[in-house]
Amino acid sequence: MSRRPTFVIIGAGLAGAKAAEALRDEGFEGRVVLIGDEPQRPYERPPLSKAYLRGEASFDEFAVHGADFYDAHAIELFTSTRCTAIDPAARQLSLDPGGRLDYDQLLLAPGATPRTLEVAGADLEGIFSLRSLATCDLLRAGLAKASKVAIVGAGWIGAEVAASARQMGKDVVLVEAGEVPLERALGVEVGRMFRDLHADNGVVLRMGTGVESFRGHGVAEEVVLSDGSSVRADLFVVGVGVLPNVELAREAGVVVDNGIVTDQYLESSVPGIYAAGDVANAWHPRFGVRMRLEHWATALNQGPVAARNMSGREIAYDQIPYFFSDQYDLAMEVSGVPTRWDQVVYRGDPRSRELIVFWLADGCVVAGMNVNVWDVADDIAELVRAKRPVDLKGLADPETPLSSLISR
Ligand SMILES: Cc1cc2nc3c(=O)[nH]c(=O)nc-3n(C[C@H](O)[C@H](O)[C@H](O)COP(=O)(O)OP(=O)(O)OC[C@H]3O[C@@H](n4cnc5c(N)ncnc54)[C@H](O)[C@@H]3O)c2cc1C
Missing domain, CATH: 3.50.50.60 (FAD/NAD(P)-binding domain)
Known part of the structure; x- marks a missing residue:
């Protein structure tokens, strides 16, 4: 048979x-x-x-x-x-x-x-990474007992865990080698928005510094930074990519x-x-x-x-990349990928935390991020998909419907 x-x-x-x-x-x-x-x-x-x-x-x-x-x-x-x-x-x-x-x-x-940090003391207890339900349960149990948390890496995971830990009433220090949080994902200019968001919510930001080692007796007690200073905490989270x-x-x-x-x-x-x-x-x-x-x-x-x-079909995968994140009361979506751009256009006041940010290259939208503004991700994806120069005045004007800017 x-x-x-x-x-x-x-x-x-x-x-x-x-x-x-x-x-x-x-x-x-x-x-x-x-x-x-x-x-x-x-x-x-x-x-x-x-x-x-x-x-x-x-x-x-x-x-x-x-x-x-x-x-x-x-x-x-x-x-x-x-x-x-x-x-x-x-x-x-x-x-x-x-x-x-x-x-x-x-x-x-x-x-x-998750990537691990190749530094002395990285295997001490009390240093967490986050990927699976099991690792999340361990981190949750650790957080329940901790009052001060140090997070290494201000990418998406580090930034979101920092926000959650603050919402849980913990003291949080966020350590990052780049100039601002989310620099690799969003660039320095837009990353500043997230620096201010975390600072306004009480996170202590230690930007522009790497990690030399962790120190402790069996359990991590402090992280030593590349500028020679150290941060003591009850719990450490490492979020340095995957x-x-x-x-x-x-x-x-x-x-x-x-x-x-x-x-x-x-x-x-x-x-x-x-x-x-x-x-x-x-x-x-x-x-x-x-x-x-x-x-x-x-x-x-x-x-x-x-x-x-x-199953025998021939379907090309050509969707416009889409990502979302929630930190404190800021919820955002990114359509497209801001890997290369020569201009950033704001539709709304960056300090208001209710706006759309566009990254453009040669006058074309390569990505857009809507922050606390909804039902626009499809239009942003269409602008990215079009790959055509867009009317900058209309793009920056919240009264101009995005759909009217899409050239097909
Ligand atoms: C904490 C966290 C928060 C996130 N938040 C966001 C967010 O807000 N927005 C967003 O867009 N994305 C977010 N992401 C990213 C998103 O979750 C991932 O992109 C998504 O999970 C990828 O799905 P996947 O199926 O490719 O891989 P996974 O979800 O990792 O699933 C792969 C599975 O395969 C198993 N596996 C691996 N090797 C083997 C093997 N040899 N045999 C059997 N099983 C194996 C793994 O254990 C795992 O269970 C987040 C990710 C994490 C970890």
């Missing part, structure tokens, strides 16, 4: 879970196996630095699907199971625990792992370069092996570059596109 076609997804996060759902939506009738090394069913990570960290949300509110979804859709969810090797020639996986599993098509969605989980792919001979390299259909260098989410460095046909985006929306949307292509 011939084996039923089997599509396997490695990584039971947002990209993996949405891909499994899409395979069934596409009408795929073979086996769908979703393999994840965490004990829980798939969940979304954004609440881990926000509402869940503060004890204001429960797991069920951010699980990707209800508990009975997987059985109801005949999706075999293997939790606490790690894929340890891929043999592309035999189309076979090694699992721990669980032996071997044959596959016909494979999606790699293993996400990313590395894509590429080892499995690399060992299987899949081309890896800042993530798993894919074409616009999210297929890797090995036919029948796809990648999605934080791990995928995917060719973006609209921008003509490869992009690896560590964004919730990318995982949400790439998973299903990869799944549909595994």
Whole structure:
């Protein structure tokens, strides 16, 4: 008797879970196996630095699907199971625990792992990183006992944890090598807005300084900064970026370069092996570059596109990148990626914290961030998609509808 076609997804996060759902939506009738090394069913990570960290949300509110979804859709969810090797020639996986599993098509969605600091004392107790529910639970328990928190890294995770810790009544020191928070994501000029936001909310900012070491007796007691000063705290959080989980792919001979390299259909260098989410460095046909985006929306949307292509479709992934963040009473969305720009245009007063910021290159919008202004992300994405010079006066004028500026 011939084996039923089997599509396997490695990584039971947002990209993996949405891909499994899409395979069934596409009408795929073979086996769908979703393999994840965490004990829980798939969940979304954004609440881990926000509402869940503060004890204001429960797991069920951010699980990707209800508990009975997987059985109801005949999706075999293997939790606490790690894929340890891929043999592309035999189309076979090694699992721990669980032996071997044959596959016909494979999606790699293993996400990313936080970077660690290679400094003395980095392995002391009381230094936390944040990625999974398990690491969040540890951090939550630590925060409950701490009154002073030092956070190393003012990227998205560091900035959001700083905001949550302040909202929980902790004294917070935020240490960052760059000039301002979120410098790498938004640039210095817009990053200043976030510097002021955190300062106004009582965070002590130590910008422009790296970390030399952590000191303590078994448990971290202070972080020594590159200017020679030190910051004492009860708890430390390190948020200095993530590395894509590429080892499995690399060992299987899949081309890896800042993530798993894919074409616009999210297929890797090995036919029948796809990648999605934080791990995928995917060719973006609209921008003509490869992009690896560590964004919730990318995982949400790439998973299903990869799944549909595994089922025989040919859909290019060409969505405009989208990211959101919440810090204190500031909620924002970014459409596009501000990697290269020569002009910043404000639609509203930057000090008001209710505005839209546009990054432009050669007169064209490359990205836009709406801050406490809603229902504009689609229009901003259209402005980015258009790649045409835009009327600057209209862009800066809150009374001019954004939709009127979009040239198609
Ligand atoms: C604390 C936090 C807050 C965030 N907040 C925001 C936000 O506000 N806005 C935003 O846009 N994005 C945010 N993000 C980013 C967003 O959550 C990620 O982009 C998204 O989770 C990526 O999804 P993924 O499915 O690619 O990877 P993941 O969610 O990481 O899922 C991958 C899964 O695969 C598992 N895995 C890895 N290797 C194996 C293996 N060999 N075998 C089996 N399983 C394996 C991993 O353990 C993990 O469970 C946040 C991320 C974090 C950590």
